[in-house]
Amino acid sequence: MPANNEATGKVALIGAGRMGLALAAGWLCARRGGLDSDTLVIVEPNRSDELAELAGKHGIKVLPTLTKSAAAGLDRVVLAVKPQALPALGEELGGKLPRNALIISILAGAGLIGLGRLFPGHPIIRAMPNTPGSIGKGITVAISNIEADPPHFRAAADALLKVLGSVEWVEDERMMDAVTAVSGSGPAYVFLMCEALARAGEAEGLPAELAEKLAVATIAGAGALLEDGHKRKTADAAALRRAVTSPGGTTQAALDVMMAGGGLPMLVRNAVAAAERQSRKLGSAL
Numbered sequence: 001m002p003a004n005n006e007a008t009g010k011v012a013l014i015g016a017g018r019m020g021l022a023l024a025a026g027w028l029c030a031r032r033g034g035l036d037s038d039t040l041v042i043v044e045p046n047r048s049d050e051l052a053e054l055a056g057k058h059g060i061k062v063l064p065t066l067t068k069s070a071a072a073g074l075d076r077v078v079l080a081v082k083p084q085a086l087p088a089l090g091e092e093l094g095g096k097l098p099r100n101a102l103i104i105s106i107l108a109g110a111g112l113i114g115l116g117r118l119f120p121g122h123p124i125i126r127a128m129p130n131t132p133g134s135i136g137k138g139i140t141v142a143i144s145n146i147e148a149d150p151p152h153f154r155a156a157a158d159a160l161l162k163v164l165g166s167v168e169w170v171e172d173e174r175m176m177d178a179v180t181a182v183s184g185s186g187p188a189y190v191f192l193m194c195e196a197l198a199r200a201g202e203a204e205g206l207p208a209e210l211a212e213k214l215a216v217a218t219i220a221g222a223g224a225l226l227e228d229g230h231k232r233k234t235a236d237a238a239a240l241r242r243a244v245t246s247p248g249g250t251t252q253a254a255l256d257v258m259m260a261g262g263g264l265p266m267l268v269r270n271a272v273a274a275a276e277r278q279s280r281k282l283g284s285a286l
């Protein structure tokens with residue numbers, strides 16, 4: 001791969017499900033991505049309508065499996081299959097990839113050592129994005145193996161991952177399972193909260209459509225306010241929560257219920273611990 005010129009080489013995306021499609025859509029967006037039909041190949045055995053539409057619009061080749069000719073000249077290979085599919089994928093790709101091709105894995109649990117066994121000698125980056133990345137509002141945390149230490153590898157990965165939003169780098173791989181549990185899975189916790197808030201509104205007599213509208217607007221608005229307070233360093237989540245909570249008021253009544261006996265903080269603590277354990281378990285099975 002040419003040093004300091006991260007966007008010139010050929011990229012293969014292996015697996016175009018939810019996350020793979022979000023990545024590909026970002027790369028093919030002229031303003032953000034910089035890849036085109038000459039530089040991107042997608043490997044996906046199950047063509048969804050979304051994939052067919054995206055590939056058709058940009059003239060991207062979609063292959064059911066990576067051929068030797070498509071692998072020639074690749075400098076970055078992004079793995080976006082389920083962790084359970086990784087061992088078979090290692091065998092499928094083994095020997096086909098150019099020796100110095102950078103492997104970028106977004107698989108939950110899959111550690112650098114295990115990936116290194118499947119792709120020996122390759123520079124490898126383990127990354128954990130999240131679904132808000134599909135609208136450029138995600139956050140990805142990444143770590144590289146020793147072979148990918150030279151800065152141009154990180155720059156090459158950054159260029160691909162940044163289409164999803166911001167990218168943070170860590171040096172201690174043990175953090176990746178916690179990252180997966182917090183920001184990788186985290187959107188689901190917020191969506192569950194939204195579902196629960198809408199259902200509670202309905203239970204209090206609101207029409208379903210209005211309850212859902214209120215729940216969505218409240219979560220989206222609170223998120224935007226939180227992000228603004230964080231960026232401008234004016235208010236954190238606790239300060240914003242206190243600003244809603246009048247003494248003896250309605251919010252206090254609700255928060256008393258949410259905090260009773262450890263309440264929501266303890267539930268979230270236990271939930272994140274379960275996700276972190278599951279990430280390690282997925283990794284140890286590889």
Ligand SMILES: NC(=O)C1=CN([C@@H]2O[C@H](COP(=O)(O)OP(=O)(O)OC[C@H]3O[C@@H](n4cnc5c(N)ncnc54)[C@H](O)[C@@H]3O)[C@@H](O)[C@H]2O)C=CC1
Pocket residue numbers: 014015016017018019020043044045046064065080081082083085088089092106107108128129130131184185
């Ligand atoms: N969905 C999420 O919120 C996040 C998922 N991840 C990770 O991203 C990876 C993909 O997740 P999703 O996109 O949600 O899954 P998905 O199931 O939507 O997509 C996986 C795709 O891989 C394809 N596939 C399977 N075997 C293949 C092979 N040998 N070659 C090429 N393609 C193959 C499947 O047909 C499928 O379309 C997982 O490892 C997950 O841990 C990471 C961060 C967030």
Ligand SMILES: O=C(O)[C@@H]1CCC=N1
Pocket residue numbers: 108180184185
């Ligand atoms: O649930 C999962 O395993 C994946 C990883 C993070 C979000 N989804």
